[in-house]
Amino acid sequence: MFENEGVGIEPEAAEPKRRAGAKAERTRALIRDTALASFRERGYDDTTLRLIAQEAGVSLGNAYYYFPTKNHLVQELYAEVQREHRAAATELLAGSDELVDRLGIVYRTGLATLEPFHAFAPGFLTAAISPRSPLNPLAEDSAEARELAVGLFRDAVAGARHSLPDDLARSLPEVFWLAYLLLALFWAYDRSPGRERTLRLLDGGLRLLGLALPLARLPLLRRPLRELVELVAAVRA
């Protein structure tokens, strides 16, 4: 509005074929980027839509033209964090073929990616927990980001040499991902310096998993375990 109104230096006229909506996409991106920057800086609660609109030099209603709710803006952040996580994890995953080690890599890089948001965790958690929120990782609206995340665990399992029964191996990535959500929940509540408790929980959990996984082949345990795993793997908001 106050800024360049198309008179700019940009070779606009040189591209007469620019598809309709290019301007709209720029506005959308502007709002999105402004919002993400504010979420990173101020967290969820202190990022109001009026503030976003103002910082983006746009009216309040205009923000709502592009994003139906505040949570849809947070979803953009969620997607971005997801991509960061994947980049950090895939790099390290190349160096190991032990299932538990590989899981440890995915969990630890995940926590590291979340760390800058720890101070704001309560706000984001509240926004994300409702089964009705588009932000909910289990919700339909988050399917894309979820596939990315589950994919990471699928990679972790697929790239490991293990001797788990097939049916189990198929459901496990979903379950490991859910475990990750629970770990993140624990992390959100963790007030220990450096999130030391969360890291200890993770270490201990992985160690126990390493000890327990071979037991999954015992005939006595296998049946009930499989049922549980499948039940849990199917949680959806």
Next chain:
Amino acid sequence: MFENEGVGIEPEAAEPKRRAGAKAERTRALIRDTALASFRERGYDDTTLRLIAQEAGVSLGNAYYYFPTKNHLVQELYAEVQREHRAAATELLAGSDELVDRLGIVYRTGLATLEPFHAFAPGFLTAAISPRSPLNPLAEDSAEARELAVGLFRDAVAGARHSLPDDLARSLPEVFWLAYLLLALFWAYDRSPGRERTLRLLDGGLRLLGLALPLARLPLLRRPLRELVELVAAVRA
């Protein structure tokens, strides 16, 4: 306001020594009861403070004089549900001394007590999840209701004949209670008819627990298990 303005039939004059604040306590109870009735009927989101105030024949500001936030009103509901749960469970607990059976009783009566609220679970969940909310079961403000709940699991463990190491037995009630919170989380997301999936998860979990508990005495598992249990038992908002 429209109602009896003290001219009533009540033997007010007959009790000159009625301690100061008796009227206040009645107002408080009126607001509280009106709110709880509305929560039960309409759930969290559709129960607005203006509505409560109106139904109670009281001004909006007055409600805030007695309850600092809406969530403090929900806390009253939480306490009531807690008491219901305890009543239902203690009765049945008398009939068994098997640890897993006893746990099953506590979990199942808990779910049954929650059931009338299932339709409103998302609203209440959202209000309760934030580590900063007084409603959060892990929060300082909920200490009383929490002690009641953990006490139930303490009873379940104490009244059972088992051969668990002492240190473990001490931490277990807290952990079982946390597991209950997670079960409630699963329940809140459960869209299956009659919450069939939640019940199956519970059954399966209990069966697995029955199989796994004896393993807790294996020297190899005992150490890391204890660490985890203690870590988890200490979660607080």
Next chain:
DNA sequence: CTTCATTTTCGAACATGTTCAAAACATACG
């Protein structure tokens, strides 16, 4: 009964997420 301090009650106000009707703009067509 009057006076004064305390407790209780009220109603207006505020910030925020969200909705909506209308204005401004862009584009295609005659």
Next chain:
DNA sequence: CGTATGTTTTGAACATGTTCGAAAATGAAG
């Protein structure tokens, strides 16, 4: 160019949780 159609943008409005200053009720002291 001028008009019609669709897209973008705006600003006002609404409901809700919450805050606050002032009025009313209450009760103790003189």
